[in-house]
Amino acid sequence: MEFKTSKIFKTKKSFRQKEINIPLFANIARKLKEMSEEKLMDNDLLFTLTYMASLSTANLSRDKIFELVAEKKEYSPSKYFKQIRDLTQNWHYDYATACELIAEKVKHKRLKELLNRFSNAIASGEPDEEFIEREWRTFKTVRKDEYQRSLESLRKWTDAYVSILVSTTLISVVILLSIVIYSVSDPLSMILTAIFSSLAFSLFGVFMLYKATPKDAKTHNMPIKSKEQTTISRLQVLLLPIFLAALLVFSILPAVFNPEMEILGIDAKGIGLIISGFVLLPLGIIGYRDDKKISKRDEAFTSVIRGLGATISGAGVGMAEALSRLDKKNLGELKDLVMPLHKRLSLGLDPKISWDKFTGESGSYLISKLTPIFIDATDMGGDANLVGEIVGSSNLEMVLLRLKRDLISNGFINLVIPLHVSMVGLILFITKILEKFTSLISKMFESQLSTFGSASDIMSKTGLAGMNFGLFSAVPVGLFEMYALFVSLILILSNALSMKIVKGSANYMMYFYISILMILSGIIFIFVPIGVDWAFSFPSLAEAG
Known part of the structure; x- marks a missing residue:
């Protein structure tokens, strides 16, 4: 009896879990699908009205027009037209009542208003051809005005994103200097906090750009693709693992475990970024060509x-x-x-x-x-x-609206790329200076220690009792390297996303932007340390060490 009771209890629990989990995942999938449809609903509504206006030139019956529109599943509004047709064919409603009933279920504002107006037009006896043509022309005007207002909002948010980018970089530098000056007991946690703060602020800027941009796809999702898109699909299977491996082996792992690692006398992290960028560059160039052709x-x-x-x-x-x-x-x-x-x-x-x-x-x-x-x-x-x-x-x-968008996006891209170079250069310059001073002060302290015997003797005999010799010494040099690399990667990701979003291109354009930013960042990682070593060389201190 105990065995049966236990078995029945487990069976009921498993069924209860299934009853909870299945609706949960189904609701999530349904919500994601609705969000995807809602994003391009205005475009699909324009295509639907264009389709209906084109069909009306054939003097088709109202029933035939609704039937053909309902079969166009690639347009999001088609499902509502199918429901209207089902009400009229299976439940013998008239079209005016059916449009009104379905309009009550529609969440999209413009589609709801369209169906209500269609219901009124049918009830008043207005010819379908005249109503459809008028609605098509009206919607084009409304869509154009809305798109232009979105572009004005986008223009302001591109300026705001640049300000966020600069502020995020400067705040990160201030946090880094604070860690050094105040000799924080746990510098690693503070470094990680600074890195995640940079990530959060950058993604916030990207999200606001996404909210402001007009929702307009540029490439289709048909099984048959253009030659360039087919080539990208084949090559990315090979190149993406190589890209990730190169970035991990030559940049991320050295920054975490061996910050001073060099390849042929050159900083390994810079080489890793350049190699990773060149691995993605073929995909980016092919994608760029396809974008221009489209x-x-x-x-x-x-x-x-x-x-x-x-x-x-x-x-x-x-x-x-x-x-x-x-x-x-x-x-x-x-x-x-x-x-x-x-x-x-x-x-x-x-x-x-x-x-x-x-x-x-x-x-x-x-x-x-x-x-x-x-x-x-x-x-x-x-x-x-x-x-x-x-x-x-x-x-x-x-097409004309996209050309206006290109004016904004081209100016934004031409600003973000040099700004990215400046921000990465600034971060690396500051971290290298801190590393240099840490090394110099350590050498100076060691030379004085060998002369006077102990730290207390140095303080008493040289009159440096008021100085903080813990300055720069509390932070391991490797944390500076890790900080510079990860913040640079965050800037690469956020700037590439922002350029892709503002441009309104396909996802494969991310390959182009990431490859360009990685190559430029890698060059900075190679040459900025050389410049810092040359500018802050102190022969006397080196000899003292």
């Missing part, structure tokens, strides 16, 4: 899609023939993608697969979202010329 493709897409729509509508030809009639000079960066697309369509290959390959190889978020709109609307009988204008207008709006 920007050029987005700019060229507007003229290409408008020209394609005008050719189909004006000449009355099919998609493949219209592609062949496009002026090759106006294709720009899309030329290498449009020509293979024309060949695939001319050979009679599956149009969906052909267009998916085109959008995937473009690597562009905008092209991947807007191209299916043009294809679906023209396939459903929409006016290709009007559809091309609608899609091109939405694309041009986003």
Whole structure:
């Protein structure tokens, strides 16, 4: 009986744990998914309205438009349109009531207002085409104004981040000097406190930049990628472990266990940073090239899609023939993608697969979202010329806003990189001076000790009784090296994150920024100690030692 009771108790407990843990993880996953959808909801809402405006040129029924929008799962609002359609088809609600009911469940403010206005328009008998076109134009204006306000906020926070960066560095230096001057009993804990304080302040600045930036992706998440993105995916599997190993072996471990370690007479930590930076540099260069190409493709897409729509509508030809009639000079960066697309369509290959390959190889978020709109609307009988204008207008709006963002981000990047060099140089300069003075005072004290016999004799016979000979001597020299390296790594991480966030680039641009900052930091770690040794050389004290 005791065995059965124990077994039943454990079984109930395990079921209770499962009942608690499963909903917990499910709620966390659901929250993360909702946050991801919410981040790009405004963009998806623009694409949804563009899609509906394009479909309305085909004079489709309201039911058909809602059906097609509900099937566009790549747009976050599609799930709400699916719920509206389910209410009308399965529960026989009218569309006005269904839109109103679903609007009550929507948390996103603009989508809720859109559904409520749609409900009122349907109830009042307003034609869907007029309502959708008006909402599309209105939302573009609102989105543009909101984006520009976000850019103004971003401009102010970039200035604030620079101030935080400088203040964090100076506060860290003050803490380091305080540890030395006041002979703290536990210098290691104070050094670690200074390091974590620098990390906290830096990440706070990065977080505020993230909150201020307009939420706008630049690369898609399709299985098919651009050539550069595919190359990065393959190379990073090999290069990232090498990067981490080089950083750990040549920089972090020497800073912790052997601060004076040298390779060919050069500081090992500097060599480790340079090696790590050069390991990541190929990924960074490839990512930088891809980022530039995507920007050029987005700019060229507007003229290409408008020209394609005008050719189909004006000449009355099919998609493949219209592609062949496009002026090759106006294709720009899309030329290498449009020509293979024309060949695939001319050979009679599956149009969906052909267009998916085109959008995937473009690597562009905008092209991947807007191209299916043009294809679906023209396939459903929409006016290709009007559809091309609608899609091109939405694309041009986003491209122009990104160009304004680039003005801010380029200025910020051009400021942060030299500022990073200055801050790392300052930290290393201060730590090397403290190391130098620690060494010189120790040598001076040892020489006097050999002359007078004891510390008390030195104080009494030289009149130095009021001096604090514990100054500089309470902190091990190795802590200075560890402090300089870890604060430099924190600055590298935070500055790379800040540049990536402000620029609005893909994650692989982190490789470019980190590699540049690491190489520059490594050069500083090599040459600043040499400069300090040259500037603070005291032959008399050296001879006394």
